[in-house]
Amino acid sequence: MRGRTIAAVGEFGFLEQLFRHLPAAGNTVVGPGHDCAVVQCGDQRFLLTIDALVEGTHFKRHWLSPRQLGHKSFLINASDVAAMGGQPRWCVVAVSAPPAYSVGNLLHLHTGIAQAARASGAGVVGGNLARAAELSITIALLAAAPRRLVTRGGARRGDRIYVTGTVGDAAAGLRLLRGARPRLSVRTRTHLLRRFRAPTPRLQAGALLVESGIASAMIDVSDGLVQDLGHICAASGVGAILRTADVPLSPAYRAARGTDGALALNGGEDYELLCTVPSRNVALLDTHRARLRCPITCIGEITASTDLRVVDARGRAVAVEHGGYDHFGRA
Amino acid sequence: MRGRTIAAVGEFGFLEQLFRHLPAAGNTVVGPGHDCAVVQCGDQRFLLTIDALVEGTHFKRHWLSPRQLGHKSFLINASDVAAMGGQPRWCVVAVSAPPAYSVGNLLHLHTGIAQAARASGAGVVGGNLARAAELSITIALLAAAPRRLVTRGGARRGDRIYVTGTVGDAAAGLRLLRGARPRLSVRTRTHLLRRFRAPTPRLQAGALLVESGIASAMIDVSDGLVQDLGHICAASGVGAILRTADVPLSPAYRAARGTDGALALNGGEDYELLCTVPSRNVALLDTHRARLRCPITCIGEITASTDLRVVDARGRAVAVEHGGYDHFGRA
Numbered sequence: 001m002r003g004r005t006i007a008a009v010g011e012f013g014f015l016e017q018l019f020r021h022l023p024a025a026g027n028t029v030v031g032p033g034h035d036c037a038v039v040q041c042g043d044q045r046f047l048l049t050i051d052a053l054v055e056g057t058h059f060k061r062h063w064l065s066p067r068q069l070g071h072k073s074f075l076i077n078a079s080d081v082a083a084m085g086g087q088p089r090w091c092v093v094a095v096s097a098p099p100a101y102s103v104g105n106l107l108h109l110h111t112g113i114a115q116a117a118r119a120s121g122a123g124v125v126g127g128n129l130a131r132a133a134e135l136s137i138t139i140a141l142l143a144a145a146p147r148r149l150v151t152r153g154g155a156r157r158g159d160r161i162y163v164t165g166t167v168g169d170a171a172a173g174l175r176l177l178r179g180a181r182p183r184l185s186v187r188t189r190t191h192l193l194r195r196f197r198a199p200t201p202r203l204q205a206g207a208l209l210v211e212s213g214i215a216s217a218m219i220d221v222s223d224g225l226v227q228d229l230g231h232i233c234a235a236s237g238v239g240a241i242l243r244t245a246d247v248p249l250s251p252a253y254r255a256a257r258g259t260d261g262a263l264a265l266n267g268g269e270d271y272e273l274l275c276t277v278p279s280r281n282v283a284l285l286d287t288h289r290a291r292l293r294c295p296i297t298c299i300g301e302i303t304a305s306t307d308l309r310v311v312d313a314r315g316r317a318v319a320v321e322h323g324g325y326d327h328f329g330r331a
Numbered sequence: 332m333r334g335r336t337i338a339a340v341g342e343f344g345f346l347e348q349l350f351r352h353l354p355a356a357g358n359t360v361v362g363p364g365h366d367c368a369v370v371q372c373g374d375q376r377f378l379l380t381i382d383a384l385v386e387g388t389h390f391k392r393h394w395l396s397p398r399q400l401g402h403k404s405f406l407i408n409a410s411d412v413a414a415m416g417g418q419p420r421w422c423v424v425a426v427s428a429p430p431a432y433s434v435g436n437l438l439h440l441h442t443g444i445a446q447a448a449r450a451s452g453a454g455v456v457g458g459n460l461a462r463a464a465e466l467s468i469t470i471a472l473l474a475a476a477p478r479r480l481v482t483r484g485g486a487r488r489g490d491r492i493y494v495t496g497t498v499g500d501a502a503a504g505l506r507l508l509r510g511a512r513p514r515l516s517v518r519t520r521t522h523l524l525r526r527f528r529a530p531t532p533r534l535q536a537g538a539l540l541v542e543s544g545i546a547s548a549m550i551d552v553s554d555g556l557v558q559d560l561g562h563i564c565a566a567s568g569v570g571a572i573l574r575t576a577d578v579p580l581s582p583a584y585r586a587a588r589g590t591d592g593a594l595a596l597n598g599g600e601d602y603e604l605l606c607t608v609p610s611r612n613v614a615l616l617d618t619h620r621a622r623l624r625c626p627i628t629c630i631g632e633i634t635a636s637t638d639l640r641v642v643d644a645r646g647r648a649v650a651v652e653h654g655g656y657d658h659f660g661r662a
Binding site for chain 2: 025128
């Protein structure tokens with residue numbers, strides 16, 4: 001495998017191999033392979049995560065204004081914190097930019113980051129600026145950890161699978177930016193584009209699902225519903241049944257994509273939360289619904305096998321084109 | 332200024348403007364503009380910093396092996412922690428790489444990061460991998476803060492200026508990598524190249540200079556001696572006299588550059604510590620010298636004016652070509 005390119009093994013293939021190589025760090029409650037690391041210092045626990053947006057890979061400059069780009073750069077990190085029930089506190093920002101990028105744009109970019117951080121209860125405390133051929137924004141976010149620990153690895157047979165909000169909107173919005181021209185109302189277009197440009201990190205829902213003891217495993221939907229459910233299954237050593245008929249779609253998604261649910265299953269960047277809930281906690285979840293600040297929908301169950309089955313309303317297997325988004329592609 | 336490019340105002344010109352725009356974050360003891368941010372949670376303080384190495388800007392691939400590159404990526408962050416007297420604990424790593432980059436090289440890169448982290452008492456707890464045209468490595472490092480706080484802003488008139496180790500070696504090594512072909516012994520070449528490829532973060536010295544109360548201000552020499560001293564002067568609202576005759580040069584530097592001290596004044600990436608010491612603390616510094624694990628040399632004094640004067644052995648002003656390294660250049 002060592003002689004192969006990253007493109008040949010994909011991001012996740014590489015990361016899986018890497019995690020076996022890394023020595024464990026001291027005072028680390030949760031190491032690599034989850035949405036955030038959990039570190040312990042004295043009696044306090046923190047979440048730490050890092051994520052990047054790279055021009056040409058994650059965005060083109062005309063897709064988002066510099067302020068929207070800054071906003072989104074922060075939110076994708078906040079979403080990782082939401083997936084472990086934490087509260088964002090401080091972030092540091094490393095921007096790489098071409099020398100011809102304007103100071104005004106760079107200030108707007110940082111303003112977007114600072115505004116999104118503040119809206120999530122966090123602050124920008126440091127940064128770095130480097131020259132590069134492409135624009136890229138890397139943010140590391142330090143967050144207060146919840147008292148309970150929920151990772152990708154806690155799903156058990158019989159747990160229900162839930163997802164917040166709706167999925168597929170961001171991918172449908174991306175299709176519009178890439179040039180798709182379906183006949184859509186301004187309202188529909190605006191909704192889909194906003195879902196791609198300005199995702200909402202589910203911080204309140206994540207914190208509640210963790211602190212209340214409702215969720216047994218959680219991840220944010222950044223790579224696609226099927227792929228992210230696969231990450232939970234792999235980390236938990238279980239399988240799952242995902243019912244496509246139950247996957248929550250927005251009216252805008254239906255207007256743009258009709259009955260084609262493929263983007264909802266495989267499209268990334270929704271930044272909703274995907275979690276598993278033991279059946280004994282379903283009643284508790286129902287009592288907390290109003291406090292989540294977003295809908296939550298049961299879309300399947302965890303099974304004892306290790307395969308992930310996607311089925312339609314009649315229980316027939318649905319062919320899933322690929323396992324979701326991996327920007328290095330696969331062999 | 333907003334309509335100008337980053338190339339026209341330089342990294343520091345931009346950052347200075349940016350810091351005036353950023354809203355302050357809560358529970359932040361030290362915000363942007365120093366080597367690390369200092370954040371407070373309960374009764375505990377942490378240092379947080381981020382830094383990046385970008386292909387084409389900071390390195391070319393044939394200059395360092397992937398393992399050396401990983402090593403250096405961590406060490407430049409550890410050096411920022413050393414400059415505030417902290418102890419590295421946890422880091423997260425974001426790598427961007429072209430799809431044709433090999434899995435073997437990427438594993439070596441991460442191994443270098445993990446080895447350097449471990450040698451500094453830290454661990455890699457998370458990461459991200461993205462596709463990009465250029466190879467780049469961004470690391471955010473979380474460190475235990477010392478009980479005392481020393482930033483760039485504490486220098487006062489009459490303080491002595493000290494620098495650890497020797498300066499200019501890394502820049503002389505970089506000249507060799509860029510194709511300079513002076514007649515040098517293998518030993519000299521090896522020393523200069525190692526100083527560029529594998530700088531030593533002065534963690535022990537930094538912690539001692541801070542915890543003992545010796546240093547009043549500190550920074551690591553990453554952009555060049557004159558420029559980094561300028562950062563201390565600007566943050567402290569003071570001036571300085573720097574005596575070129577006292578700047579510590581290695582035998583290898585003298586062999587490569589003769590009496591030309593320009594690289595020692597302006598060359599970046601030495602990752603030595605530059606600090607100011609009130610005259611009442613000089614005797615205390617002398618009693619601690621052996622425990623610093625590196626030489627430390629007095630190279631000047633802080634003055635009440637706000638200009639930075641560089642003088643030769645006879646006290647004559649030395650023209651400094653430019654203020655150090657800014658990879659965006661200046662107008």
